Amino acid sequence: MKVSFLGNFGARPEVAKAILGKVTEPIEPTVLFDIGDTQRLIPALAEAEIVVSHVWKPDFPEAPRLKLLQSVAAGLDLIDVPALPGGVTVCNVDGHEQAIAEYCLMTMLALSHRLVDIVTSFRAGPWTAGGGAGGGQPHGEIFGKTVGIVGYGKIGRDVAKRAASFGCTVVAANRGPIADKGDAGEIYPLGELDHMLPRCDVVVIAAGLGPETRGLFDARRLGLMKPTALLINIGRALIVDEAALYDALKEQTIGGAAIDVWWRYPSQAEPNARPSSFPFHELPNVLMTPHCSSATDGARDRRLGGVAANLDRFVRGEALRNVVLTT
């Protein structure tokens, strides 16, 4: 069975090597990091029955034998589905939801407790930040707060489960109907998001990027949020209007944000590229991380193990897991 590992994620040495180390069935791998190297991409795709990649471009060469496109990510936004040959099953991978849910709770707690401000101030000397015997304004807590989750999939449910144990009221909005509400008290159709937003003290964006979610948080919807509300985005940056969010945070029409997914990413020419054309890094009410909420050791093991298990299933002719679609 010929398997081609492609691109700067699937063909990254430690990723491909870890997956191959977990695969038990016999396979013949090729590994191609640079998908712009057409000379090597043409023969790889001509032979491959399985491709492991998070990307599929419209100008990819013919892949006549391809049956399984196994993504190494959850989001399929870099896979051009119409460009795939017919009869290909596309699978994604999970195992990151627990790590991302931890990030969401960590950041909603840190923003509410003003942790970064208090630690920074105390490191410099004064005991006065954040209440207590040192004086100063008490900080916040999440007990009794309403957490609204936009996109109630695996991540959203894992956030809900954890937030509920803190005494939060959890509501969610989802594109499709939800049969099992999990720990959410109420599920809004995505079309009624405008009714949910004014209720929320924390809004967590845990949706994928698609036609219904692109630009979903524009200036008008951000304006529906409470002036103290916190926004956490671990979905995709393009769900939020960049300029509108910057303005809302700078003018403090919302309370704060934790942002892990960005409008701009680094390149080889610019490895330390700022993640937005707006200086979010100058705003005191923003926690920012470099798209790493899922980058835990546990999530990596679960995801790479999940890819390897699916390759084994395919070789053995067993039913695949995490099937997203078949072309």
Added chain:
Amino acid sequence: MKALFLGNVAADTHAGIKDELPPALDCVILNDPVDRSLLPDAAKDADILVSNRWMADYPPAPGFRLVQSVATGVELFDMASLPRGCAVCNAFGHETAIAEFVVMAMLALHHRFFQIAGEFRERGSWATSWVQSGVPHGEVRGTTLGIIGYGRVGREVARRAAPFGCRIVAANRSPRDKDADVERIYPLAALDEMLPRCDTVAICTALGPETTNLLDTRRLSLMKPGAFLVNIARGQVIDEDALYAALSEHRLGGAAIDVWWQYPTPTEPNRRGSRHAFHALPNVIVTPHNSGWTGGMVRRRWDEIADNLGRFARGDSLINLVTTA
């Protein structure tokens, strides 16, 4: 009936509850921590003291019948200086906030949050990101959390940590019934068996003879290399020198410290919390003894204190009675 509100926390409390107090209660507020010139006159005929302290060298207060602490700890009240029979009550409402702090700190330590967010903000560094093949950080799922002191705070921590998929063990001085959140409760004397199992140790115990210097050099060395320590209890539960050595030599992975070995004084308001520079260690999250000081805690605690003063004025039974002097 006269109540003396002494100190800045008590003064804030008075401001927060004055509308709920019995109209007949005559309140005197002294919030200056340095100037004691007004204290003798205020203390000599007060029935109630609301404060966080009453020291041995304070003036006579023969009329005190209720001492209402504005905090949970009452170690700063000199019992011998209080009139015999005086009720000493404390206040809670902080366990929710502190439990949030403990879980937050545990997450931030395992996720290397301060390092990653700091480098990204300051230098635009994506080095930790999957985009640039960064080294993964940790998560709390599947790790073992050990809670020392399984009282109000400890149980609230366990309840919140359990849905993260943590394995939870605890150690307590007196026997406690196991609940659904913890796998095992060790007697405090068996702490040495618990420590090597833990990826995170959270200290939630009161300070007493059994817990003073409980985590000394020997016990800190029983912890896993790279394990994290969170202390929201009292500084003296840990040997200061031993902890600094373990952290600066990277035997422990990091710590979150909210409670200290020394505190500011009126003449030295920015006094450091330790003779060691914990604040300069990058793997230590330092906070000024305010893990519990949320707006919600303040409101809950005010409500308890107002309730108790009303009970006292009406002659009803008190809540949160710690001891009688």
